[in-house]
Amino acid sequence: MDETQAWPSDWLRGVLEVCVLRVLAGGPTYGYAITAALTDGGLGATKGGTLYPLLKRFEGAGWVRTEWRPGEGGPGRKYYELTDAGRAVLHERSAQWLTFARATSRFVAHAAGPRTTDAGDQGGQR
Secondary structure, X not given: OOOOOOOOXXXXXXXXXXXXXXXXXXXXXXXXXXXXXXXXXXXXXXXXHHHHHHHHHHHHHOOEEEEEEOOOOOOOEEEEEEXXXXXXXXXXXXXXXXHHHHXXXXXXXXHHOOOOOOOOOOOOOO
């Protein structure tokens, strides 16, 4: 798939949490910069209506702390910083995601190859 195309939304819902946590592991940042990092990473544009509720959930769970900083010649920005609890969740979810990705890749790799049939399959008809 061309990286400029949109990914199916259900795929993004599944991976967005761990990807946003990973972006936040790089240091305090704000919403637009998070969206830009996700886009640059090949996930496509993330809408504010998707990102900000996720960040609010992170804040409620204690995974991030927030701070308003004055803007340079413009309005202030809300910065998000990963907490120790957020880093622990990132570590755990990253390991889980990698295991899940390996499992799904085994299925997908077989689907992309030539089709074979089981002896009892009768050419895919049952």
